Amino acid sequence: MFQTPFMRPERTPRQVFDFAVDQAIECDRLGFTEYWIGEHATMSWESITNPELIIAASARQTQKIKLCPGAHLLPYHNPASLAAQVAWMTHVTEGRYILGIGSGGYPSDAKLRGLKDMSTNHKRTTEALEIMKNVWESKPFQFDGEFYSAGYPENDEHHEYRSTAPYGGKVEIGLAGLSPNSPSLSFAGRNGYNALSVYAGEAAIANHWNTYEQAATEAGISVNRENFRVVRDVIVADTDAEARKLAVEGGIGKAWMEYLIPVYKQFGLLQAMLPDMDMADVTIDDIVEKVWIVGSPDTVAEKLSAVCEATGGWGTTLVYGHDYLDDVKPWNYSLQLLTEEVAPKMA
Amino acid sequence: MFQTPFMRPERTPRQVFDFAVDQAIECDRLGFTEYWIGEHATMSWESITNPELIIAASARQTQKIKLCPGAHLLPYHNPASLAAQVAWMTHVTEGRYILGIGSGGYPSDAKLRGLKDMSTNHKRTTEALEIMKNVWESKPFQFDGEFYSAGYPENDEHHEYRSTAPYGGKVEIGLAGLSPNSPSLSFAGRNGYNALSVYAGEAAIANHWNTYEQAATEAGISVNRENFRVVRDVIVADTDAEARKLAVEGGIGKAWMEYLIPVYKQFGLLQAMLPDMDMADVTIDDIVEKVWIVGSPDTVAEKLSAVCEATGGWGTTLVYGHDYLDDVKPWNYSLQLLTEEVAPKMA
Numbered sequence: 001m002f003q004t005p006f007m008r009p010e011r012t013p014r015q016v017f018d019f020a021v022d023q024a025i026e027c028d029r030l031g032f033t034e035y036w037i038g039e040h041a042t043m044s045w046e047s048i049t050n051p052e053l054i055i056a057a058s059a060r061q062t063q064k065i066k067l068c069p070g071a072h073l074l075p076y077h078n079p080a081s082l083a084a085q086v087a088w089m090t091h092v093t094e095g096r097y098i099l100g101i102g103s104g105g106y107p108s109d110a111k112l113r114g115l116k117d118m119s120t121n122h123k124r125t126t127e128a129l130e131i132m133k134n135v136w137e138s139k140p141f142q143f144d145g146e147f148y149s150a151g152y153p154e155n156d157e158h159h160e161y162r163s164t165a166p167y168g169g170k171v172e173i174g175l176a177g178l179s180p181n182s183p184s185l186s187f188a189g190r191n192g193y194n195a196l197s198v199y200a201g202e203a204a205i206a207n208h209w210n211t212y213e214q215a216a217t218e219a220g221i222s223v224n225r226e227n228f229r230v231v232r233d234v235i236v237a238d239t240d241a242e243a244r245k246l247a248v249e250g251g252i253g254k255a256w257m258e259y260l261i262p263v264y265k266q267f268g269l270l271q272a273m274l275p276d277m278d279m280a281d282v283t284i285d286d287i288v289e290k291v292w293i294v295g296s297p298d299t300v301a302e303k304l305s306a307v308c309e310a311t312g313g314w315g316t317t318l319v320y321g322h323d324y325l326d327d328v329k330p331w332n333y334s335l336q337l338l339t340e341e342v343a344p345k346m347a
Numbered sequence: 348m349f350q351t352p353f354m355r356p357e358r359t360p361r362q363v364f365d366f367a368v369d370q371a372i373e374c375d376r377l378g379f380t381e382y383w384i385g386e387h388a389t390m391s392w393e394s395i396t397n398p399e400l401i402i403a404a405s406a407r408q409t410q411k412i413k414l415c416p417g418a419h420l421l422p423y424h425n426p427a428s429l430a431a432q433v434a435w436m437t438h439v440t441e442g443r444y445i446l447g448i449g450s451g452g453y454p455s456d457a458k459l460r461g462l463k464d465m466s467t468n469h470k471r472t473t474e475a476l477e478i479m480k481n482v483w484e485s486k487p488f489q490f491d492g493e494f495y496s497a498g499y500p501e502n503d504e505h506h507e508y509r510s511t512a513p514y515g516g517k518v519e520i521g522l523a524g525l526s527p528n529s530p531s532l533s534f535a536g537r538n539g540y541n542a543l544s545v546y547a548g549e550a551a552i553a554n555h556w557n558t559y560e561q562a563a564t565e566a567g568i569s570v571n572r573e574n575f576r577v578v579r580d581v582i583v584a585d586t587d588a589e590a591r592k593l594a595v596e597g598g599i600g601k602a603w604m605e606y607l608i609p610v611y612k613q614f615g616l617l618q619a620m621l622p623d624m625d626m627a628d629v630t631i632d633d634i635v636e637k638v639w640i641v642g643s644p645d646t647v648a649e650k651l652s653a654v655c656e657a658t659g660g661w662g663t664t665l666v667y668g669h670d671y672l673d674d675v676k677p678w679n680y681s682l683q684l685l686t687e688e689v690a691p692k693m694a
Contacts, residue, residue, distance in 0.1 A: 009507070009509065012438055013435045013436075013438035013439050014438055014439050014441060017403070017406070017439045018407065021407070041427070041428065041431040041509075041511070042431075042499075042500065042508045042509055042511075043506070043508070043509060044506070044507055044508060044509040047509050048435075049428075049431045049432040049434075049435040050399070050432050050435075052397070052399075052400060052403075053399060053400065053403035053432075053435075053436070053439070054403070056364070056399075056400035056401070056403045056404045057403045057404045057406070057407065059364070059404070060365065060368070060404065076425055076427075076428050077424070077425050077428055078423055078424050078425055078460055080388070080423075080459045080460045080461065081388065081396075081423050081424055081459075081460065084388040084389075084396045084459065085396045085397050085400075087396075088360045088395075088396040088397075088400075089360075089400070091359055091360035091361055092360050092361050092364045092400070094361060107500070108500040108506065108508055111498045111499070111500045112427045112428075112431065112482070112497060112498060112499060112500070113425055113427045113428065113496075113497060114427065114490070114491070114495060114496025114497045114498060115496075116496075135459070143461070144461070148461060149460075149461025149462075149463075150459060150460060150461045151458045151459060151461060152389075152458070152459060153389065153454070153455040153458045153459070158609060158610065158613055159390070159391070159455060160356070160391055161389045161390070161391060161455055162356065162388075162389055162390060162391040162394050164388070164389075262505060263505065266505055
C-alpha cells in the first residue's frame, strides 16, 4: 500500500496518524509486503510531516510488512540528521525498511524551507544522499559540498561513538517516477535501487520500465521486474456494482473530485491517463472504467492482467491508500479481496 | 521521568526504542506527569536519534502523561521541517506535549552536521526558534536570516495549504540548564518558558532558580516554582539496603561507573555535586549517600525534603531513566514507590 495519505483536509493530524497506523496493522495482517508513507509539510490532503512517526508507531504492532518512508524529501532536511535517524529506524524495524527518496515536487514545500526556486533541488538531493551514505559507513569522514557539510568523529579518550551503520549494513533504497523518461527512475536504475512507477497511464508504465532498465544496463547493473512497482487506485467488492459505489461515493471518489483531478489536469497527467479523450468530455464513468481498477475480484484480476500484458508487467502492485475513516470495513474488505481473491489469480 | 536514555552501548536501537516506549506506558500508568526523551546522534550511551519516534509510538498507548522531546537540538535540523513536525505532534498527542529545545553540547553531534566549531550554535538556536514561531503562526511570511531561510505560501487557485498551527494555538516550551548562571535558563525566564535544572549539586539548583526568576522578572514576566523542574537520580526500595543494592549493582551504577563519572569529572560537575570533597577520595558510597537519592520511601522523602528546604524547592521532580532492561521489575517498583509512598509525604 502507498499511504500518500489522501486524507480529507478536515481530518486532524491525530485522525490521519491513527488511520495510517491502523492501516499498516491491517495490511500486515492481510499479508501485504510493503507499506509506503508519504512526507509533506504544507499539503492539506497529503498531510504526514514525517513518515518515520507512522513507522515508529507501527513497528511494534506489525510483524512482516516492510515499512517504507516514501519519500523523504532530501533537500528539506539536514542530511546527516536524517541519515542517523534512518539508520536507527532500520534497526527499530529489524530490517523491514526501504528508504524512499525524493527531491520534492511541490513549490510550497520548498518555500517553507526557504528555497525560493527549486532549480537546485536535484543537486541537493544527490549531495544529501552522498552524505547519508558516508554516515552509514560509520567511519570518520569529512564532507564539504556545495550545499551541505558533514563529518564523523574519531573516537577519543572520553567517547567511543555510536555506530551509525544500518541494520544488515545496507539501506535498501527506492525512488518513485511519474514523468516520461523520469530522471528519478534513471537514477534508480544507475544505482540499482528499487523503482516505483506512479501511475500516469499505461504508456508511462512501459516507458518507466524502459527508462529504468536502460539506465541500469548502461551502468552494468542487472535489474528485474521484481524491483519494479506500480502504484494504482484499486477497489474490489463482491460485485462490480458494489465496487463502483464504494469507489465513486467513497474516499477515492472524494479525493479525485476535490483534489486530484484539478492537480492532474494542471500537470497534464489526466490526459496521459486518458490519451484518447478530450479532457472536456471526461466523466466520472471514464475514470472508473479506464483509470481506477474497480470491480469484483474477477474483473479486477482481468483488468490488472490486461495492463501487465500491455506493459510488460511489474513485481509489486502498490495500492493507494484512501480516506475510508468514517466506515473502514468495506475498504478493508477490498484489501482482503485483493490479497485473497485477486492475487492468486495473478500468480 | 527523563529518558536521556542512559542505555548501555551494546543495546540495539530496537531494545532502546522498546524500553523507552514501555517506560512511557509504565510512567503513565503510575501517574507520572511528564516523560522527557533526549536526542543525540553520535553518543553510545545516549542513543535516541529523534525523540518524536518514541512519542509517536507512545501516543496511542498512554492517556495522561505529557510526552516531551528533551531536547531537540535546533542547530542540527532544518528549522521549518522541525517546526512542521512539532506542530503535527502536538495534535497527535492532543496537547500532551512540551517542546524541549537545546543548542547541542557534544562536539561530535556538531561535527556530524558539518559544524566545525560550535561558536554559532547559540545564534543558530535563537534564529531557528524564530523561524519555528513563524511557522506556528501559519500565516504567509518570509524570513531570511544569517543561517536559515523559511517562508509560508499564500493560498493559490490550486491549493489551500494546511495549517501549521499547533494544538491549542501554542507550543509549550522548556529549556534545560546545567552550568552556573545558565544562559539557557536566563533565556527560558526571559520568554516565560519552563525550566529544567539538570542536577549539578544543591548550590546549582538554587543558582538555577535565581537565574531563571531574575531573567523573568527583568522581562516583566511572572514565573513560579511550578515552572521549575529538577532532574535527579532516584532509587526507592522497601529498605535502604535493597535500594542501595538496586542502585549500585543496577543500571544507574553501571551508567555512572562506565560513562557518567568520567564525563562529569571532565566538565568539573562531579566536584560541583560534592563541593567539600577531594575528587581523588570519592568512592561509590559518597555517590550513593550524597549525589543519588537512594533508600526506603521514608529515606527518599527525607532526602528530597532536605534538598527542597536547602534550595527553595521546585514544582516537578524528574527522575532520570536508567537501563534496567535485563530485569525491569525492581526498577518499576522503585517508580511505583516514588509515586505511591514518597510523593504523598512531600505534598
